[in-house]
Amino acid sequence: MIEFIKLEKSFGSRKVLKGLSFKVGEGEILFILGTSGTGKSVLLKNLVGLLIPDAGEIWIDGQETSRLTELEYLEIRKKCGMVFQQPALFDSLTVFENVAFGLRKHYRLSEDQIKEKVGKALSLVNLKGIENKLPTQISYGMQKRVSLARTVALEPKILLFDEPTTGLDPVTTNAVNHLILNLSRTLKTTSIVVSHDMQCALEIADRIVVLDQGQIVDQGTPAELRKSKAPLVIDFLSESLAIEAQNAK
Ligand SMILES: Nc1ncnc2c1ncn2[C@@H]1O[C@H](COP(=O)(O)OP(=O)(O)O)[C@@H](O)[C@H]1O
Ligand SMILES: [Mg+2]
Incomplete structure (x- = not known):
């Protein structure tokens, strides 16, 4: 579904992505792990076209993105739903209108269709009955779920x-x-x-790619990574074991 081939990106003289190559299969959940400042967000931004790679290729659903026209890229971007770290909801809009926002912007839908899609998205994230609340009236955890609903409503x-x-x-x-x-x-x-939480990657991912300084240090299934010899992966693993032990207490 997605393939990066020898992807490179620099800012000025600072090389952030140093020739990354990996694939993400259809239906797969891939975790990208790495310490902060390693280029994880830069990688995602290249994928959705917020940044342009200096070299290499990005394939999405059978299309190489650097050769696309602006219009073709827009179509690709519609396939990608991005959930940012901050919920970034509109404070003056109700939960319903926050989730409906993208639907109104990108599609011509009747009010009934919008109601149905918003309702479906909110129930997918286990939120019901808060449609008329404002973001400031719900907890931060709920705001995160609303921002997830807003993304999945567009059916990426x-x-x-x-x-x-x-x-x-x-x-x-x-x-x-x-x-x-x-x-x-x-x-x-x-x-x-994109995460720095090995614990949850091991629990949820189909595959994990570990990045350091813009390069892949190891990749594989959770079972494969548990046996990794890469020092950074061993660090991440021991940290996650410590958390596991603490949680068990
Ligand atoms: N738009 C930008 N202009 C200049 N430098 C940037 C820009 N975006 C990211 N960087 C730099 O690239 C490096 C990787 O950033 P980032 O991908 O955000 O790290 P992280 O792995 O924590 O997500 C950092 O050193 C950051 O300062
Ligand atoms: Mg980041």
Whole structure:
């Protein structure tokens, strides 16, 4: 569904992505793990066309994106639903209108169709009965779920999450992670989750790619990564074991 081939991106003299190549299969949940400042967000931005790669290719659903016209790229972008770290809801709009916003903007739909799609999206994230509330009247965890509903309402084939659980408490983190898993499986999307949480990657991912300084240090299934010899992966693993032990207490 998605393939990166020798992707390179620099800012000035600073090389951020140094020739990355990997694939994401259709229907797969792929986690990209790495310490902060390693180029994870830059990678996602290249994928959705917010940044243009210096070299290399990005294939999405059978099309190489650098050769596309602006219009063709817009069509591709519609297939990609991006969930940012911050919920970034419109404070002056109700939950309903926040979720309906993209639908109104991109499609010509009747009010009944919008109602149906918003209702469906909100029930997918287990939110019901808060349609008329304002974002400031609901918890941060709920706001995150509204922002997820807003993205899935557009029925993307590809779901991209940039650090969806950073800054959340453990209970909400767990809820958001399972929501990602359920949504991806229910909607049969191809999903990329950028994270630095090895624990949840091991639990949820089909495959994991570990990045360091713009390069892949290891990749594989959770079972394969548990046996990794790469020092950074071992670091991540021992951290996640420590958390597991703490949670077991
Ligand atoms: N638009 C930009 N202009 C200049 N430098 C950038 C830009 N975006 C990201 N960078 C730099 O690229 C590096 C990787 O950033 P980023 O992908 O955001 O890291 P992370 O892995 O934490 O998501 C950082 O050093 C950051 O300062
Ligand atoms: Mg980032």
